[in-house]
Amino acid sequence: MTTQSLAPFVRVQQADMVFTTKQGKFPALRDINLDIARGEFVSLIGHSGCGKSTLLNLIAGLLRPTNGGLLCDGREIAGPGPERAVVFQNHSLLPWLSCFDNVMLAVETVFGPRESKPRLIERTEAALQLVGMGHAMAKRPHEISGGMKQRVGIARALAMEPKVLLMDEPFGALDALTRAHLQDELLKIVAATHSTVVMVTHDVDEAVLLSDRIVMMTNGPAATIGEILPVTLARPRDRVALAEDPVYMHARKAVIDFLYTRHRHGESAAA
Numbered sequence: 026m027t028t029q030s031l032a033p034f035v036r037v038q039q040a041d042m043v044f045t046t047k048q049g050k051f052p053a054l055r056d057i058n059l060d061i062a063r064g065e066f067v068s069l070i071g072h073s074g075c076g077k078s079t080l081l082n083l084i085a086g087l088l089r090p091t092n093g094g095l096l097c098d099g100r101e102i103a104g105p106g107p108e109r110a111v112v113f114q115n116h117s118l119l120p121w122l123s124c125f126d127n128v129m130l131a132v133e134t135v136f137g138p139r140e141s142k143p144r145l146i147e148r149t150e151a152a153l154q155l156v157g158m159g160h161a162m163a164k165r166p167h168e169i170s171g172g173m174k175q176r177v178g179i180a181r182a183l184a185m186e187p188k189v190l191l192m193d194e195p196f197g198a199l200d201a202l203t204r205a206h207l208q209d210e211l212l213k214i215v216a217a218t219h220s221t222v223v224m225v226t227h228d229v230d231e232a233v234l235l236s237d238r239i240v241m242m243t244n245g246p247a248a249t250i251g252e253i254l255p256v257t258l259a260r261p262r263d264r265v266a267l268a269e270d271p272v273y274m275h276a277r278k279a280v281i282d283f284l285y286t287r288h289r290h291g292e293s294a295a296a
């Protein structure tokens with residue numbers, strides 16, 4: 026039991042990603058090595074274009090590495106699967122379906138073959154309630170705000186009961202207040218579900234608030250992991266109390282130093 030929970034749940038081993046473009050080969054990622062434990066919350070942070078989405082897409086199985094390998098729960102990641110649900114920055118809801126039906130579609134795909142209709146409905150309603158969208162289940166995406174759409178996207182991902190929740194700047198397009206509110210909700214949801222999460226972000230405070238570890242990436246081409254910062258703050262975390270916490274401030278400063286002193290955008294990361 027103990028040894029199993031200590032074994033890495035997601036493993037990225039010596040992964041390279043070289044894109045083939047009209048201009049030739051473009052080495053996006055080089056020698057990525059990352060082990061993520063079950064129940065861990067890991068953020069990927071780095072300047073625009075460094076390869077955060079590429080790394081997330083490798084874990085999602087939407088891309089295959091040109092070298093090296095990836096494992097989830099001991100199995101090779103050979104393609105996308107419901108055990109690795111993705112929340113994209115620009116919520117990808119189907120516009121002609123209600124919020125309920127958007128989530129139900131994913132629930133049916135994963136659980137439909139094995140479970141009764143009432144159970145599927147129950148799962149869908151529970152997921153929407155978890156993100157505070159129980160009141161708007163019948164609405165279509167165009168009838169709700171950006172923050173609400175993002176919640177439905179998160180509900181859809183959570184409803185699949187994924188082993189790993191992958192999020193690519195899930196709050197990037199939202200205003201600061203909505204963003205803070207959804208971050209707080211995500212903290213509660215993750216505490217309740219013990220989800221393993223990999224989240225891409227540009228936002229230093231978001232990374233420190235949410236993460237157990239912050240993976241800081243160097244600039245591309247051939248970007249790699251520069252440093253990994255453990256965030257030792259106790260949970261549950263409270264953003265107001267944390268603002269003056271020395272551990273919080275120290276972590277924040279470490280990430281800012283990495284991004285803006287040692288790896289400023291525009292400088293080549295090639296050694």
Ligand SMILES: Nc1ncnc2c1ncn2[C@@H]1O[C@H](COP(=O)(O)OP(=O)(O)OP(=O)(O)O)[C@@H](O)[C@H]1O
Pocket residue numbers: 044045046051053071072073074075076077078079080245
């Ligand atoms: N399909 C592709 N074909 C060719 N090059 C690509 C492809 N996808 C990404 N790239 C390149 O790989 C690099 C990393 O891109 P990626 O989208 O992973 O960056 P990112 O860190 O997510 O950036 P942002 O913060 O702006 O979202 C960039 O230089 C990008 O142009």
Ligand SMILES: [Mg+2]
Pocket residue numbers: 077078079193
């Ligand atoms: Mg990206």
